[in-house]
Structures are given as structure tokens and as C-alpha cells.
Amino acid sequence: MLEAIVKKSPLQEISVDEKTLLWRYRKFLQSEKRIGTKALTKFLRSVDWSIDREAKEAASLMQGWTKIDIPDALFLLSKYFKGVDSVRNHAVNVLKDAPEQDILSVLLQLVQALRYEHDMRTCKLADLLIEKAERSLMVSNDLYWYLTIACExxxxxxxxxxxxxxxxxxxxxxxxxxxVKMLQRQTKMVQNLSEICLFGKTNRNSTEIVKEKFREIAERKVSSWDGIFEDNSSLILPLDPRVSVNNVDPTGVTIFSSNARPMKLAFKTSPKSTYHAIFKIGDDLRQDQLIIQIINTMDTILKDNGMDLKLTPYRVLACGKQEGFLECVLPSTPFAKIIEKQSIEEWLKDQNKNKSHQEMNEVLDNFMKSCAGYCVITYILGIGDRHLDNILLTPDGKLFHIDFGFILGHDPKPYPPPMKLCADMVLGMGGSGSERYKSFIKNCCSAYNILRQHSRMILNLFILMIDAGIPNIDHGISRDSKIGEQLLNILTVQQRLCLELTEEEAIQFMRSVITDSERTLFAVHDIMHRFAGYWK
Known part of the structure; x- marks a missing residue:
């Protein structure tokens, strides 16, 4: 009975009887090695923190408990323990020893966790984030921009x-x-880019005017850009603090024709090198930012377990609720554009004419692996509105998805396929009877089971975002709802992970999802999408 309670996911409720049982066996769980290490979060949920004696004993027991991992530390910083300082400070002590990359991977959630403190300005978590930012340019950059959007x-x-x-x-x-100066320069650049983007959006025939504007900026003729690009000091790019830029190449500026009229910018990193990014206003990129972060986390989990599925988690940074950056993955081409003229396999062979037979097989394996990775991940996260214009392919065979406006099972299309797998993808792997397609199914099943084993991390990343105001997490839920109601949309992820299944049962389930997807007329949805787009 205790083991079943301990194995519950972070989203599963703990009944009154189960809480009583956890409290009764609290000392056993603290000392027990097999399940005790994962029992702390469940035990702490059984505590009535309003009873002083009970709270003090729980805090004392917690100090002698086996050290928890980062997923459990995140849960202790969630709304479940709002204002419970002893629990929250215990989680902070765990995070103190975490390396920089681990902090960066959950920093978005840690900023949101501040809202559940008694006073975010002086709490232990606030001190920890400042300490980590002092030591790392990456952390200081991301912390500033996550806080900037939280200020709204x-x-x-x-x-x-x-x-x-x-x-x-x-x-x-x-x-x-x-x-401080670097962050001020970044802020000024974002403000100026927003003004230019707004001009391009409200003046439909403004492409040449915008390009001329960037020519003047490059020649240091625009006073509002003074101090942003300095001759003796490169600017750290907010989107990717590993990249230093010193100008925008006016010849590389493009304004897209979509309603938001985003700008593609070529930031000069050296006289001969550029970093391509999209800047847009009028769209809320916080949801894309979260999904890309979780895809990145899943990619790390898979690689740590020996599975490199050739994913492409490009960078996204929301600078405000209506503005932000997206990294351009170049070169890449939408599926829709490729299959208008030739098959996926033909296109890949055309892109790699000088490759040896072995190298070409690696390209086709990249395609198969990335198909598997994104099929499983988009299924688990309930990514909706998939069509062949927001699935892209690189010349080296890596497929990836963009545009995550619909998540957690929300989809504008009626009866969407359970998995985002179309006939052209299957043919690109050699057809449903090929050895490569069999490897695709095997990779899907293996990836699914690995990610199920790390469900705590995936679910806790969502749980800490329930009050962040992200559209599909907030969908249909009022701000004053009880925590159980607030978590309803996130339950989609738990349901799709099928945590009640054994590994073998999960393999059979994933095979059935793939089979059902093969039978779905995915192409019909794409025809409908293009027809609707024609009349917009």
C-alpha cells in the first residue's frame, strides 16, 4: 500500500486515508532505502502545516531524509507548498549544489516558483537565483528576461x-x-526592434523602408540605436547569450507576409559570420518558449539514456507578452514545399548528391530518428494544429516542428490524428514494410518508455507554470480556482504517459497509437488547412 502511494505521479491526489497512512509510517519511510528516497514529497503532502506540533516534527524528519533529486525539489517549490518556508528552503538547499546547466534547464520554473513564497524579494530562493546569476552570464541573461516578462x-x-x-x-x-550595462543595451535593442516591427506590420509595403532603416543603423546614423552596438564591445544576444553580435546585416533582413509581419534578422557575429533570428510582435511566445524548453529537457533525458534522436530544440525567448525572438534553423524547408515537387527521399538525395552510400544512410537514419522523437514528444504534449507547413526538414535529414499555439490536447481541427505521422514520412523511411520503418517503431517505443520513467520531471515543469498566464494551461480555468482544477489541462500529459502500464504494456500501447495514426487521413487535414489559408 505504501509503495503504491509513493509511486503516484505529482498530479495524482492523495486521499485522507493515504495521508493518515503516510503519517503513521513516517519514520519507517525516512529510514527505508528502497522506496523511502521517493517518499518525501508524498509524506510532506500528508502534513497539516497549520498544526504547529505536526509541522515542527515534519520539518525535523525532513532534515534527516535521504537527499531528493531536482524533480522532487521542483515539486516542493510548487503551489502545493505555498508559503511553507521549511519545505521550500529544503528544496533550495538541494538546488544550491546543482550545476549551472541544471539550473538553466529549470530557471523558467524557478522564476514562477517565487510567486508562492511569503515574500519573493527576500526569500531563500530569491537569494539562490541572485547567487547563481552572479556566477554565470547565461543565468544572469535568462533570469533578467524571465523576470521582465513576469513584471507584466x-x-x-x-x-x-x-x-x-x-x-x-x-x-x-x-x-x-x-x-547591468549589457542588460540595458539588450532592453534598448528590443524596444527599438519592436518599433521597427510595428512599423512593418502597420505599413504593408514597407520592406524596403525597413531595410534602409537597418542600413542607417549599421552605419551608426540612427541616434536611438546609440550605445546598442559599440565598436569596442559586442552585445550578448538575449535569445542566446552564447552569441555576441555587433550589428544587423541589412541585406539579410526579411519581412514575412503573415499577419504578424515578423522580421528575419541576420545578426553579425564577425565580419564573415551571422546568426539568424526572427523577431516578432503581436504574438505571445511564452507557450512556444515553454514547449521548446520541455522538448530540450526530453532530448537531454533521452541522450542520458543512450538515445540521440536528432532533435532540433531551437531557442525561443519571450521578451514580453507580445514580443520576442525565435532562432532560425538554417537551412530548413517546410514539408509542404518539398512534397509539392518530389518525395522526401528524393529531396534528401538531391541535397546530398556528393555523399557516399554510408553517409546517405546516416542522413536517412537522421530522418527516421527525428521522426520517432517528434512523433512521441508531440503525442505526449498533445501538440495540436499540425500541418505540413509547420513541420520542417534540414538537408542532413533532421525533421523538426515549429509553432506551438495549441498544446495539451487543444486543436482547432476536428478529429486530429493521435500521432503526427503522415504518409510522406512513412514513405521517406522506405514504406511501412521497410527495415528503417521497423526501427522507427522500435525507437518510438523505447523513447516512450524512457520518458515515462522521467514523468516527475516533465509534469513538475508544467505544474510550476499553472499561474504563469500561458493560454493553453489557463484554458477555461479561472485564477481563483482550486489547485486541482488548475491542473486539469496538465492532466492530458499524465494520461498520455499511461503511467499505470508496465513497460511491455506501454510498448503495445505505443504500437497501437502508431497503427491508428497510419490509418488516419492526415492529408485531408492539410488540404483543408491550405484551402482555409487561401481564403484568409
């Missing part, structure tokens, strides 16, 4: 604004004036 929160924005001010003041106290 209608309920907690004032507190986030005060905390961001404390972060900036701390840099000054620590003599890190260059960090």
Missing part, C-alpha cells in the same frame, strides 16, 4: 518588478557594472 503579471507584477530591481542593484554592489 496582473497580480504579482509589482513584486517581480521589485525583485528585478534587487537583482540589478546586486550586480552594482558586486561591481558587475558591465552586466
Amino acid at each position: 503579471d496582473s497580480i504579482m507584477g509589482e513584486f517581480y518588478y521589485s525583485y528585478r530591481a534587487r537583482v540589478l542593484e546586486n550586480y552594482k554592489t558586486k561591481k558587475q557594472h558591465e552586466t
Whole structure:
């Protein structure tokens, strides 16, 4: 009975009787090695924190418990333990020892976790984030922009604004004036790009005017851009702090024809190198940012378990609720454009004419593996509105998805296929009877089981975002709802992980999902999409 309770997912309720049982066997669970290490989060949920004696004993037991991992630490920082300082500080102590990359991978959630503290400006978690930011340019960059968008929160924005001010003041106290200046330059650049993008959006025939504007910027003729690009100091790109830029190449500027009129920019990183990114206004990129973060996490989990499925988790940064950057993956081509003229296999062979037979097989394996990875991930996350214009392919065979406006089972299309697998993908793997397609099915099943084993991490990344105001997580739920109601949309992920199944049962289930998807007339949906787009 205890083991069954401990194995429950973070989203599963713990009954009154189960809480009583956890409390009764609290000392056994603390010392028990087999299930005790994973029992702490469940035990802490059994505590009535309003009873002083019970709270003190729980806090004392917690200190002697086996050290928890990062997924459990995230759960202890969630809304389940809002204002419970002893629990939250225990989680912070776990995160203190986490390496930079682990902090970066969950920083988006840690910023949201601040809203559940008694005072986000002075709590232990706030201190930890400042300490990590002092030591890492990557953390300081991402922390600033995550806080900047949190400042727009209608309920907690004032507190986030005060905390961001404390972060900036701390840099000054620590003599890190260059960090403050860099963030100010980034902010000024984003503001200026928003103005140019708005001009391009409201003036439909403005492409040449916008390009001319960037020519003037490159020649240092626009006063509003003074100090952003400096001759003796490159600017860290907000989207990717590993990249330093010193200008925008005006010849590489493109304005897309879609309603949002986003700009593709070529940032110069050296006299001969550029970094391509899209800047857009009028769209909320926070949901794309979250999904890409979770895809990145899943990619790391799979690689740590020996599966490199050739995923392409490009970077996304929301700079505000209506503006932000997306990394351009170049070269890449939409599926729709490819299959208008030739098959996927023919296109890949055309792109790799000088490759040896072995190298060409590697390209085709990249296609098969990336198909498997994205099929499983988009299924688990309930990614909707899939069509052949938002599935792209690189010349080296890596398939990837863009545009995550519909998640967690939401989809504007009636009766969407369970998995995003179309006939052209199957043919690109050699057909449903080929050895490569059999490998595709095997990879799907293996990836599915690996990700199921790490369900705590995946679910906790979502749980900490329930009050962030992200559309599909908030969908149909009021801000004053009980926590159980707020988690309803996230339950889609838990349901698709089928945590009640054994590994063998999960393999059979995934095979059935693939079979059902093969039978779905995916192409019909794409014809409908293009027809609808024609009349927009």
C-alpha cells in the first residue's frame, strides 16, 4: 500500500486515508532505502502545516531524509507548498549544489516558483537565483528576461518588478557594472526592434523602408540605436547569450507576409559570420518558449539514456507578452514545399548528391530518428494544429516542428490524428514494410518508455507554470480556482504517459497509437488547412 502511494505521479491526489497512512509510517519511510528516497514529497503532502506540533516534527524528519533529486525539489517549490518556508528552503538547499546547466534547464520554473513564497524579494530562493546569476552570464541573461516578462503579471507584477530591481542593484554592489550595462543595451535593442516591427506590420509595403532603416543603423546614423552596438564591445544576444553580435546585416533582413509581419534578422557575429533570428510582435511566445524548453529537457533525458534522436530544440525567448525572438534553423524547408515537387527521399538525395552510400544512410537514419522523437514528444504534449507547413526538414535529414499555439490536447481541427505521422514520412523511411520503418517503431517505443520513467520531471515543469498566464494551461480555468482544477489541462500529459502500464504494456500501447495514426487521413487535414489559408 505504501509503495503504491509513493509511486503516484505529482498530479495524482492523495486521499485522507493515504495521508493518515503516510503519517503513521513516517519514520519507517525516512529510514527505508528502497522506496523511502521517493517518499518525501508524498509524506510532506500528508502534513497539516497549520498544526504547529505536526509541522515542527515534519520539518525535523525532513532534515534527516535521504537527499531528493531536482524533480522532487521542483515539486516542493510548487503551489502545493505555498508559503511553507521549511519545505521550500529544503528544496533550495538541494538546488544550491546543482550545476549551472541544471539550473538553466529549470530557471523558467524557478522564476514562477517565487510567486508562492511569503515574500519573493527576500526569500531563500530569491537569494539562490541572485547567487547563481552572479556566477554565470547565461543565468544572469535568462533570469533578467524571465523576470521582465513576469513584471507584466496582473497580480504579482509589482513584486517581480521589485525583485528585478534587487537583482540589478546586486550586480552594482558586486561591481558587475558591465552586466547591468549589457542588460540595458539588450532592453534598448528590443524596444527599438519592436518599433521597427510595428512599423512593418502597420505599413504593408514597407520592406524596403525597413531595410534602409537597418542600413542607417549599421552605419551608426540612427541616434536611438546609440550605445546598442559599440565598436569596442559586442552585445550578448538575449535569445542566446552564447552569441555576441555587433550589428544587423541589412541585406539579410526579411519581412514575412503573415499577419504578424515578423522580421528575419541576420545578426553579425564577425565580419564573415551571422546568426539568424526572427523577431516578432503581436504574438505571445511564452507557450512556444515553454514547449521548446520541455522538448530540450526530453532530448537531454533521452541522450542520458543512450538515445540521440536528432532533435532540433531551437531557442525561443519571450521578451514580453507580445514580443520576442525565435532562432532560425538554417537551412530548413517546410514539408509542404518539398512534397509539392518530389518525395522526401528524393529531396534528401538531391541535397546530398556528393555523399557516399554510408553517409546517405546516416542522413536517412537522421530522418527516421527525428521522426520517432517528434512523433512521441508531440503525442505526449498533445501538440495540436499540425500541418505540413509547420513541420520542417534540414538537408542532413533532421525533421523538426515549429509553432506551438495549441498544446495539451487543444486543436482547432476536428478529429486530429493521435500521432503526427503522415504518409510522406512513412514513405521517406522506405514504406511501412521497410527495415528503417521497423526501427522507427522500435525507437518510438523505447523513447516512450524512457520518458515515462522521467514523468516527475516533465509534469513538475508544467505544474510550476499553472499561474504563469500561458493560454493553453489557463484554458477555461479561472485564477481563483482550486489547485486541482488548475491542473486539469496538465492532466492530458499524465494520461498520455499511461503511467499505470508496465513497460511491455506501454510498448503495445505505443504500437497501437502508431497503427491508428497510419490509418488516419492526415492529408485531408492539410488540404483543408491550405484551402482555409487561401481564403484568409
